[in-house]
Amino acid sequence: MSAAAVKLPRSPGRRAALLFFRTPSGVVGLLLVLLVVGCALLAAFISPYDPVRYLPADRMQGPSLSHLLGTDLYGRDLLSRIIYGSRISLSVSVLSVSLALALGGLLGALAGYYLGWVDTLIMRLTDILLAFPAILLAIALLAFLGGGFWNLTLAIAVAFTAPFARVVRAAVLRSRDTMFVEASLSLGATDRRLLWRHVLPNSLGPVLVEVTLRLAYAILGEAALSFLGLGTQPPAPAWGQMIADGRPFLETNAWISVAPGLAIMLTVLGFNLLGDALRDALDPRLGR
Template sequence: MTAGMLTPVQSPARRALRIFLRTPSGVIGLALLVVIVGCSLLAPHVAPYDPVAYMPVDRMQGPSAKHLLGTDLYGRDLLSRVIFGSRISLSVSSISIALALLVGGTFGALAGFYLRWVDTLIMRVTDIFLAFPAILLAIALLAFLGGGFWNLTLAIAVAYAAPFTRVMRAAVLRTRDTMYVEASTALGATDARLLWRHVLPNAAGPVLIEITLRLAYAILAEAALSFLGLGTQPPAPAWGQMIADGRPFLETNPWISIAPGLAIMVTVLGFNLLGDALRDALDPRLNR
């Protein structure tokens, strides 16, 4: 490059992507999630056996060439059940976090944009929900609604809506008083256009990081509630329920609980590594 020529300025998105790809933990987390999601989507083609088929002849077998992770009390292949169980865990967590983002993010954006009594009302209600531990709030809701896939999803969504309200409000507060928002206001832009076109796109970074971290929390919440018998009911293969099924055999056949426990650990690790890498890439104070 000749002297006097200006170096091209990278866009924020490209710079964030470059920083993310240079973070080994983020790439590892993304790779783990790609494998887990891929196995979930292709479960009928990847799983070697029917996850709910009873095979009494093969009951309580250890890991072997025939059953890589062993079998449970009813002879069901644990690898197949872990693979199909990822469908339930990922479906519950993704749908619940999407609902929590829709509700909590909407109220957070309204609170941060309008302030005054709107902010006060929304944040006081949010404080009430935050006063309860998320898992206890979900248990209380399931005790009232009953177990099942959709009730479990709704309970987790309600439990994690309040944190999204706080994060969205903080992100909108940092954006609403910027010069380009004031210029759009002077040009006659409506509140809806300001929020949709200018405020929310520039507040997406912290919310995206929060999504990855809350997905990990939702995986753990779904497993805990299934362990207590409040989630998807048997014989559907849910990771938490599988751990509960293996609890009486921890001393003699520990692989029944170890297999789904490792699946939960790897999935949560993937989301946490991805979230940390996104934080490093999207936070200008860290990637400057």
């Protein structure tokens, strides 16, 4: 048999990529996420108007050629505010999820690797956090800290720390007793080396899926808290605050709230579809 006829096995990364791009919903989710990220990065170049500039003469206009999504109570262009609002939503979600992953990942890795009293202590702390609904915990923290971008980011990060600790702990438990970990341990590898070089890298699959889903939850949380007036303060173009601004005019000028609501829906849908597709692609039990 010639070398050309030998079919080499696919690497795990290539197999996962092929499975992902064979999933139509995953591709749609990826495109939606890339669209929102592109709007956030290129907002200064693609936004037709200044998002915070007051134009009283143009107030409460419907969709038109000059204002594709209309204007709000103060004459500000809704499309421009939605484009710039993507920066706030993505910044809060990425920063909060990163903080939650760093803290929750560290706690989960320690609990799953050492077990014993360390595991018991950390898991009871996460049980306390999980006893509160995430949105109520974030509201309580913001009531104590006050509103604003950074306090909002910190509140969402604290609310998401416990779920990340649970996911990382479960992933570490699956990896710590594998043969390659035991072989490294028998060769004298330290706990730190085992965690960072062997256990955690082989636990990235479920953690990556959890990250994409938590990004969607963080965007929803940011919008809900901004709607309540606890997030980024006006005149910053936060999507939740935009919905709140248009609430008194739902019967006459519904597009003021509908437009940012659609932006939130499509962004969250994109991350959810992306996370579902990644979960299926990274599942080693799927042999397609």
